Amino acid sequence: PVEVIEQLPPELTGPDADQYDIIGTKTTYRLAQRASSYVVLKCERPVFRRKGTDQKPVTTPAPFNVLDNSLADVSLLAGLLVDKFQFHLPLYRQHQRIQQAGITLSRSTLTNLVKRAIDLLRPIVDAQTDNVLRSRVLAMDETPIKAGHQGRAGPQKGKMKTGWFWPLYGDDDEVVFTYSNSRGRLHIEQVLNDQFSGTLISDGYAAYARYAAAQKGITHAQCWVHSRRCFVEAQKDHPEKATEALQQIAKLYQIEDTIKEKELTGEKKRQYRLDHAKPVVSGFFQWCRDQLGQGGLLPSEPLTKALNYVLGRETSLTVFLEDPGVQPDTNHLERALRPIPMGKKNWMFCWTELG
Template identity: 80%
Template sequence: MLHNSLADVSLLVGLLVDKFQFHLPLYRQHQRIQQAGITVSRSTLTNLVKRSIDLLRPIVDAQTDSILRSRVLAMDETPIKAGHQKRPSPEKGKMKSGWFWPMYGDADEVVFTYSNSRGKLHIEQMLKELFSGTLLSDGYAAYARYAAAQDNITHAQCWVHSRRYFIEAQKEHPEKATEALQQIAKLYQNEEAIKKLGLSGQKKHQYRQDHTQPLVSYFFQWCQDQLENSGLLPSDPLSKALNYVLKREASLSVFLEDPDVQPDTNHLERTLRPIPLGRKNWLFCWTELGAEHLGIIQSLISTCKLHDLNPYTYLVDVLQRISQHPASKVNELTPRLWKERFADNPLRALIDPRHPQRQSSL
């Protein structure tokens, strides 16, 4: 599977899953291998991980293309330390700041793209001319600026991020902030009712129009009244919360007109949790290339979870299948399509009792 390598696919995938799904650093895996009486260098393990992920890159590229063809796309960013500062930087030797920019498509696929910048340029580079539809994000201004410059993109924003500003204002304005939070909670009660009723499409849209639209209109009017009549200073936490939502009234209302748009980015926030969780274990990536590799493997593991696939079973199969699969059909190896075509009879590692050679010898 890896040229000039004696490593079985079970070892390769075991390294990947332990490191990137269960956040077990390679040095700990190396210690465990040594305790089992096996002599192998840590540099060998690192090279095996790198070479395995390189084989998976075309699959993630195909998944990225699928996501960019979504009608509704959620996007976010989360920081990571990657690579070292170089001369003439006065902070030579310290880790540089980088960012993962996860993108979540409407077919429940996610990719983690990496950039050493948090600027609008990365959004432009990723979305290019391929994406046309609704871009769902938090309140970071770079998304709004990008969407405003595009004729084919509608910008929707997250109610949960808006809610956080009122939570911060509760200490100084417990009654008003709590009232705002209660109004927002009613929106989510309606969303929960939609799920319980199993509504979608036009029925979901009509439910939001009948039950949620009046709540949203009242909320924005209430915010406007508080801002005009309370004599709040611009620096006041409640004033900041009110201004935040009023400036975003249009983007916070998009979900009312499109039943496929969620009112928040919670689905994306849940998917990117492995990054901050892993950050507590491996702290940083030694190189920016290492960060890109992390993004590749995490894209596949996270998407496997979204489709109820076992990442180990999936990776064991595709690392063997990719060398024999037509390059023109690499999209069939993305977790979503792999589940339809290959999940019922996946390729197994040689040490697996279910491998055909093992069964024939029994």
Template identity: 55%
Template sequence: MISQAISVDSIDSNREELVEEVTDLRLENRQLKERVAWFEKQLFGSKSEKRHVAPPEQTSLLGSPTTTPPDESDQQTITYQRGKAKKRRPEDCATDAGLRFTDEVPIEVIKVTPPELEGEQADQYEVIDTQVRHKLAQRPASYVVLQYEIPILKRRVPKEEPSTQAAPTSPTTPAPQLITPIMPDQVFENSIADVSVLSGLLVDKFCYHLPLYRQHQRLSQSGVTVARSTLTNWCQRSIELLRPIVEAQLRHVLQSKVLAMDETPIKAGRQHKGKMKQGYFWPVYGEADEIVFTYSDSRGRRQIEALLGQSFEGTILTDGYAAYARYVKQTEPVTHAQCWIHCRRHLIDARARDPVVVDQALDLIGQLYQVESQIRDQELENEKKRDYRLTHSKPLVDQFFQWCEEQIHRPDLTPSDSLMKAIRYAMNREAELRVFLENPDVQPDTNHLERSIRPIPMGRKNWLFCWTELGAEHVGLIQSLISTCKLHRINPYTYLTDVLQRISQHPASRIEELTPGVWKTRFAENPMRSPLQT
């Protein structure tokens, strides 16, 4: 009895400690479950952040089944005829099957000879019409050797008129000379690479993410023997030719009033055996739909200062990375705007904590983007766009932050709770998230920038890393031009084939004319092509 009393007394004395310990264990257990769920989503879940919200008036397709069988007398057999009209296709379709192609696609005509026109009774048939059908075909990747036949000339010596006495030969009379015409302009002198091969290497690797070792295998299968180091050398020399164009494009981008910035990691350079250095691309997106990827071995504020300097005066649109806020704090003329999608992403990660409550905030953000869609449909700009946002978007933003104020005072939310972190993220950036309301040139998110930097992680999955930091810098240079070509709907192969030949004869004082945006208006109608295409 005494021992039992002692144990009961000890339990009563430690009751508060046990309750506190159980509460902490439950909180830790929930946090660990959330972390495991996050990792499972990253590995196996959908990457899309779209929310499929059904209209409230729509009934469920999986309603409760009817238990009362229908009366046979109420059943009626209905017959109908279904039409066989051809499906409507766009006007640019070449066939009823929906095949569409431009004038740049070569067409090879295959004449089909019916067996009736080859037999003994062929004279009994006559062709009254021709039916044309199209099929899409593919040639395997092929390489062609261009053989230049350059004539060697010799100047003819004029025949002298016969005379009674031969004139002595003058020692100053020039001897006949051999003349060898020079080769047509080449990208690299004394190189075996045509401009078509150089453009193809760059486009295949940086646009379609085909590493050089796979292109080397394709060359070998085609019967061409070239060292892999030669392919690397061609890429490096070609990109160095394009460096002045990228620098001119960067100068033009920095003249924008609104810049979108981000950073994405890349392994570049060998740190020690078995480990690569960590580097970063810093993409900068300008108002003229131009993007430049700059490389740095740091993710710190000093790279932002080196890139923008003290002369930039405008607005930078970024995510919630603290380095941007520290830069803006020390630079007076710069305004900082932040991305609503990153704010929404934290709420989506916390949705499992309280789906009903989080959906209220997600619905408000969704209505913000409905307003942006209406602005695009009405093609509003400048002050009209600003007034429309203040009228329709500002009340939604006010409701969102009022919702944040209500939720942050909930007693069941601890500082380590995922929902509390999402709310704190938004409230700490309220001023930056409101910038787009007053500035019509600022977009509410950085989606346009994230779409443009997608080739970097896509390429990283294929060529894995850059062996040197100079190689990473070259990746940023060529990716700046290819991504900008995509934004302006320019074929990167056509652009690179023209620019690699034109840059040696174009004035350096007008180098900005070779940036993709300006090139499209000046040279796109009649670009320089490879001898293989002429």
């Protein structure tokens, strides 16, 4: 919003103002801030009855509110949720702000309002999940979060147990976060639930590969960035060979940058990858086999593990070459995970999984 302030000099407001002509206007801008404010909406509803009758008085109905019998207007609910989950402002800080505005409200009231508001959003999340599962290309990942007590007695007293967020990233750039108290394959089966068919992109966690192998209509693609990390870890012990591997992988991303610059899509994108990226990928895997074939590497060495990691995933790492809709990595999903580490301070002392 823009507020216009007219700045008039003394000459144009004094007794000789009519002696001057305004021949133009110069404009300057400043960005201002208004303090966050709360407003009490006082709704006065007439109670009435027809004259000259003994009819019961009629009370004008209250205006609609999204929560029945609640002091919270929908604008307060939206503000609580956006501040807490979008901008990571914990409820205790929001409570301090409300108190400084001169409003007496308990912290537990804010907690209950957030919980009730989240229940209102469940149909939206369900609809988004259904839409994401209709994607032709789906990215999936998992990230840990401390949630809930380990127990009240024994060596684990007072410890937090680990839960897992499992985000899904679909064709329409929608991200849906699902939750499980374990990292097992069962959650993948429950979430996808035979509703998804297409290409599933993931990191190297074996549960995704096993799930995809057991399902018809699912192609499994894996992430080149996670493969790259293995060679980064091997650089300390084998700097020359690990760097050579990283340079070959970098060529793939140079090709992807060119595709973006040329704005190639569909069949043109697929053909460009086949002409330029496929020879690089083929040469890379042959180079990996040559390194293992030369001998001299112990099974426990980081370079050996990196070479075996990529060779064991050769098929899934080449899926993107034939399908222009498949990205070579899960970076788009990794970026969507940022709210989780950013929000962990908010959730540090949530002693329940629901919290």
